[in-house]
Amino acid sequence: MAIFEYKAYDTSGGKVNGQVEAKDKPSALLELKKQGLMPTEVKQVAAQTGGISLFSSKVSLADLEFLTSELSLLLESGVKIDRGIDIIKRTKAKPALALLLNNISKDLKKGKSLSQSFADNDDVFDPLYCNLIELGEASGNLSEVFDGLSKDLKFKRDLQRKIISSLAYPAVIFFVCLLSIFFIFNFIIPKMSSMFDGVQELPWYTQVMLSTSEWMMNYQGLLLLGVVAGIIGLVYAAKLPGFIRWWQKVCLKLPVISKATVIVERIRFNSGLAMMVKAGVQIDRAIVLAGGSIKNSILKREMDIAKSKVKGGSALTPALQQTSLYPDFFVSLLEVGEESGNLEKVFDEIATRSRKEFESWTESMTTLLEPLMILFMGGFVGGVVVMMLLSMVSINDIGI
Numbered sequence: 350m351a352i353f354e355y356k357a358y359d360t361s362g363g364k365v366n367g368q369v370e371a372k373d374k375p376s377a378l379l380e381l382k383k384q385g386l387m388p389t390e391v392k393q394v395a396a397q398t399g400g401i402s403l404f405s406s407k408v409s410l411a412d413l414e415f416l417t418s419e420l421s422l423l424l425e426s427g428v429k430i431d432r433g434i435d436i437i438k439r440t441k442a443k444p445a446l447a448l449l450l451n452n453i454s455k456d457l458k459k460g461k462s463l464s465q466s467f468a469d470n471d472d473v474f475d476p477l478y479c480n481l482i483e484l485g486e487a488s489g490n491l492s493e494v495f496d497g498l499s500k501d502l503k504f505k506r507d508l509q510r511k512i513i514s515s516l517a518y519p520a521v522i523f524f525v526c527l528l529s530i531f532f533i534f535n536f537i538i539p540k541m542s543s544m545f546d547g548v549q550e551l552p553w554y555t556q557v558m559l560s561t562s563e564w565m566m567n568y569q570g571l572l573l574l575g576v577v578a579g580i581i582g583l584v585y586a587a588k589l590p591g592f593i594r595w596w597q598k599v600c601l602k603l604p605v606i607s608k609a610t611v612i613v614e615r616i617r618f619n620s621g622l623a624m625m626v627k628a629g630v631q632i633d634r635a636i637v638l639a640g641g642s643i644k645n646s647i648l649k650r651e652m653d654i655a656k657s658k659v660k661g662g663s664a665l666t667p668a669l670q671q672t673s674l675y676p677d678f679f680v681s682l683l684e685v686g687e688e689s690g691n692l693e694k695v696f697d698e699i700a701t702r703s704r705k706e707f708e709s710w711t712e713s714m715t716t717l718l719e720p721l722m723i724l725f726m727g728g729f730v731g732g733v734v735v736m737m738l739l740s741m742v743s744i745n746d747i748g749i
Contacts, residue, residue, distance in 0.1 A: 351370070351371065351372065351373070351393050352368055352369075352370055352393070352444060352447050352448060352451070353368065353369050353370075353371055353374065353377040353391050353392065353393050354366075354367075354368050354391075354392055354393075354444075355367060355368070355369060355377070355381060355386075355388050355390060355391045355392075356388070356389050356390040357381055357386040357387055357388040357389060358386065358387045358389065359385065359386055359387075360385050365386055367439045368438065368439060368447050369381060370451060374391060374393065377391050378391060407445060407472075407473075408443075408445050408446055408449055408473045409443075409445075410502065410505060410506050410509060411506055412443055412445065412446045413473065413474075413502055414499060414502035414503055414505075414506050415446075416437065416446060416450070417495050417498050417499040417502055418495075418499040418503070419433070419437050420433055420434075420437070420495045421492055421495035421496040421498075421499050423436065423437075424491050424492035424495060425492040425496075430457070430463055430491065431454065431457045431458070434450050434453055434454050434457070435454060437450060438450040438451060438454065449470060449473060452466075452469070452470065453466045453467065453470070456469060462483075462486060463482055463486055463491075464479050464480075464482040464483035464486055467479050467482055475641075475642065476638070476641045476642075477621045477638060477639065477641060477642045478498060480625075480638045480641075481494050481497075481498060481624055481625070481628065482494060482495075484625070484628040484629070484630060485628065488628060488629060490628070493627075494624070494628065497624045497627070498624070501620050501624075504704060508704075508707070508708065508711065511708075511711065512711055512715070515711070515712075515715030515716075515718075516715060516718070518719055519715075519718045519719055519721075519722040522719075522722040522723060522726055523722055523725075523726070525726065526722075526725065526726040526729060526730060529726075529730050530729065530730065530733070531565075531569075533730070533733055533734075534561060534562045534565045534566075534733075535562070535565060535566060535569070537737070538558060538559065538562035538737070539562060539566065541737065541740075541741075542559055542562070544741065545559065545740070551740075551743070552739070552740065552743050554736045554739065554740070555736070555739075555740040555743060557736075558733070558736050558737070558740065593646075594646050597610075597644075597645045597646050597647060598646075598647060600645070601645070601647055601648075601673075605714070608710065609707065609710055609711075610645060610648075611648070611673055611674060612703050612706055612707045612710065613707065614643050614644065614645055614648050614674060615674045615675070615679075615699070615700075615703045616700055616703045616704055616707065617639075617642040617643060617644070618639050618640065618642060618643055618652070618674060619639075619696045619697075619699045619700040619703065620696075620697075620700040621635075621638070621639035621642045622635055622636065622639040622692075622696040623693055623696035623697040623700055625638055625639055626692055626693040626696060627693050632659070632665060632692065633656075633659050633660055636652075636655070636656050636659060637656055640652045640653065640656055648672070648673060648674065651671070651672040651673060651674075652672055652674070654671070654672075655668040655669050655671060655672050656668075664687065665683065665687050665692075666680060666683045666684045666687050669683060670683075675699075679699050679702075682695050682698060682699060683695060683699075
């Protein structure tokens, strides 16, 4: 079966856009005619496979946030979940999202629960997401669960967009710097090299400049191949458990990155805890489920120790205090929440404050990165230009 995107007119002459599932194009046209539509354009956008799709990208964070928000609105309006999924599937959903919804819809028609249907696509939905849906099914407040998840995903999407837009300018500067270096060493310096023919004793910086230019002209193909191979190697290594554990350990030791790593994990853990407690989950079980959202293996191990202490009868605050996620200020908030019995509000407050702290850290880093990139470009390119000028001046000195 495949997904076909179509443009058509209904019986009253109105324009209709959407997607239809069929085994081939003639079957898609027949299905549209059965629906009383007059198609003007029908094209295949994706072929269904064992995974999500071979011809479309993975479901993005924006797609996931869109799906969660739409399901929350539809459920709040009284639309049943299977009907809501079919409605979203027929809209202008991207091919990967349309195929995902098609798989979920099929599972629901086979009698599977919503949480199980989502859990079968674990490459898109994490365990916390599926566990919350399961709790929403049991308690009957699915719309509230989807609303909470959509707010959390919206924050992640906004932050992702902000980081990408902030890094765009430094990335352009870095790219221009590389192009400038390539141009200088491949075109400018080779033309200048004839000026130094026959000179016996050249200054060391002139020799370095000429040697570097000659090396780049002779081996820049290998250099490019090495860069590509390095990138491929990093992408492959990033999937290896050993490399991931090593990198996670390094992230907790680097001065600037360590703070961001802890803040991000604190946001994940506390936002999950807040939603779990709000859904009526007992705190010991909520810690177990929310702990699954922690990605860093070192911090996850610390949380596992805290979970075992809480299960053993220890108070919540002392157990969480021994982890790296909670500095003194947040520990005092936990104490207040534990004594007042209002942990949901405390976890939500910690997650909110941590989000603001991470936004502030991101803005500071991106603001600092721009002048550093300009300084790097000016220093490197300017240094090469200065060496060129000094080399030309040195010819006169040698001649004298």
